[in-house]
Amino acid sequence: MTANASATAGPERREYSHAERLRVISGVLTCIMLVALDQSVVLPAIPQIAASLHGVSHVSWVISAYLLTTTATTPIYGKLSDQLGRRAVLAPALLVFLAACVVCALADSVPMLALGRALQGLGGGGLAAVGQAAVADVVPPRERGRYQGWFAATWAFCSIAGPVAGGLITQHLSWRWIFWGNLPLVAFALITSARALRGLPVAGTKGRIDYAGALLLMFSVAATVLALTEGGTDFPWASAPEAAICAAALLGFALLAAQQRTAPAPLLPAALLGRIGHVAALGGLSSAAMFTAIFLLPLLLQWIYGETASTAGMHLVPLLFATAIGAFAAGQVTRRTGRVKPVLAAGLLVGVTGFALLCLSLHAASPAWPVAFAALAGVGLGALMPTTLVTVQSLANRSEMGAATGILLVVRAMGGTFGATLAGLAITLAGHATASGFRFGFLTAALFLALGLGLVARLPEIDLRPSVTTGTKA
Numbered sequence: 001m002t003a004n005a006s007a008t009a010g011p012e013r014r015e016y017s018h019a020e021r022l023r024v025i026s027g028v029l030t031c032i033m034l035v036a037l038d039q040s041v042v043l044p045a046i047p048q049i050a051a052s053l054h055g056v057s058h059v060s061w062v063i064s065a066y067l068l069t070t071t072a073t074t075p076i077y078g079k080l081s082d083q084l085g086r087r088a089v090l091a092p093a094l095l096v097f098l099a100a101c102v103v104c105a106l107a108d109s110v111p112m113l114a115l116g117r118a119l120q121g122l123g124g125g126g127l128a129a130v131g132q133a134a135v136a137d138v139v140p141p142r143e144r145g146r147y148q149g150w151f152a153a154t155w156a157f158c159s160i161a162g163p164v165a166g167g168l169i170t171q172h173l174s175w176r177w178i179f180w181g182n183l184p185l186v187a188f189a190l191i192t193s194a195r196a197l198r199g200l201p202v203a204g205t206k207g208r209i210d211y212a213g214a215l216l217l218m219f220s221v222a223a224t225v226l227a228l229t230e231g232g233t234d235f236p237w238a239s240a241p242e243a244a245i246c247a248a249a250l251l252g253f254a255l256l257a258a259q260q261r262t263a264p265a266p267l268l269p270a271a272l273l274g275r276i277g278h279v280a281a282l283g284g285l286s287s288a289a290m291f292t293a294i295f296l297l298p299l300l301l302q303w304i305y306g307e308t309a310s311t312a313g314m315h316l317v318p319l320l321f322a323t324a325i326g327a328f329a330a331g332q333v334t335r336r337t338g339r340v341k342p343v344l345a346a347g348l349l350v351g352v353t354g355f356a357l358l359c360l361s362l363h364a365a366s367p368a369w370p371v372a373f374a375a376l377a378g379v380g381l382g383a384l385m386p387t388t389l390v391t392v393q394s395l396a397n398r399s400e401m402g403a404a405t406g407i408l409l410v411v412r413a414m415g416g417t418f419g420a421t422l423a424g425l426a427i428t429l430a431g432h433a434t435a436s437g438f439r440f441g442f443l444t445a446a447l448f449l450a451l452g453l454g455l456v457a458r459l460p461e462i463d464l465r466p467s468v469t470t471g472t473k474a
Contacts, residue, residue, distance in 0.1 A: 016138040027196025028131035030189040036158035041166040045175035061114040069121030071413040072218040077126035078406025086134040087197035097123030105179035133402040142464035145331030148386030152327030156320040213267035220252030228421040284415030286384040289445040291419035305367040322375040326382025338464045351380030355446035362435040
């Protein structure tokens with residue numbers, strides 16, 4: 001069976017020039033950079049924040065609040081951008097992000113800073129979803145992998161630059177300048193994205209907004225992320241508060257499923273989920289494997305090989321650089337062949353091989369071996385990230401592009417949170433003095449990718465179109 005890349009019947013198609021595509025992508029990249037930087041730039045400042053605001057016991061909420069609201073709002077922004085247009089949704093999201101930076105910079109307590117970070121996430125949730133959907137508006141499915149390599153490189157660069165910049169700012173100025181320094185970046189993003197997205201067609205039709213579904217989705221996702229981030233830290237896993245949060249998440253998803261079956265304009269249409277569900281699950285599994293590697297590799301190098309924190313951080317660079325290489329290679333292959341299933345399968349096999357060899361190298365005399373094998377796994381993971389996005393967008397109707405992109409991104413975020421949580425649990429149970437916890441974590445990452453092979457086998461053959469569809473479903 002072959003799935004048409006647009007999943008539509010007879011809409012108008014328009015060819016955008018390379019210059020027009022670059023204008024959109026350059027505007028979107030500034031937004032992606034903001035999201036990527038703000039996920040990590042505050043990490044080195046946590047000790048100084050805790051000391052200056054006298055809130056050591058609750059300072060973890062500075063990280064968790066941003067993660068919660070970003071994850072919960074991503075699919076909602078995607079759906080809204082389908083109905084209202086990319087520019088109409090992205091600009092308010094950036095303004096919320098701008099206001100939140102001011103709140104964070106002026107915070108005089110941890111609760112106020114956590115509120116500011118939650119507002120940052122409320123704005124940041126729209127940047128990635130709307131930005132990636134805007135790229136799909138102007139770049140044909142067959143060409144998207146080529147440009148997704150740029151996004152992968154941006155994420156990799158910001159993942160490295162964020163903690164470095166945050167550490168330097170905290171050391172030489174103050175943690176507050178992390179947020180003041182965001183203001184010119186947000187202003188630049190506002191200007192470039194407004195220019196870049198001007199004139200893009202509205203993908204869908206204006207209609208009812210499923211506010212009840214949006215609230216239930218936000219509640220369910222927030223409760224899930226809260227359970228994963230707070231379990232084993234603020235609450236023991238086998239505790240009444242943790243059980244209550246998990247029960248609330250399950251109840252929320254159950255209510256959401258019932259509500260979506262009867263909603264006149266559901267936030268998560270069953271037909272869309274039926275088409276992209278397997279690919280979204282694959283995105284979640286690959287993200288879980290990625291975050292497991294990012295979490296465990298620096299700890300392995302410090303605790304087993306005795307490296308310093310700075311050296312271990314530098315040895316994370318090959319893994320991150322390898323993901324950019326994998327993304328670029330995958331984009332070139334899909335561009336030339338128009339096929340995604342072979343690329344997905346190859347990425348999964350390379351990732352499984354890398355993690356398996358990494359497990360076997362934990363007792364190697366030199367840390368160069370685990371670093372090299374982690375980089376090999378990174379090549380496979382890098383190939384999966386853009387290809388899953390291209391596949392989801394290819395299986396969605398033109399009017400569902402934002403919603404489909406948002407669904408994939410939220411599943412990825414939850415998968416990443418689950419992977420990091422599982423990695424931390426493995427270390428806690430096995431103890432950091434032995435390699436057994438690391439071996440379990442890396443084997444679990446390999447298992448995630450092996451499960452992904454089963455999902456790829458169930459995908460239809462997808463031929464990526466060489467042109468962009470600008471109409472809606474006939």
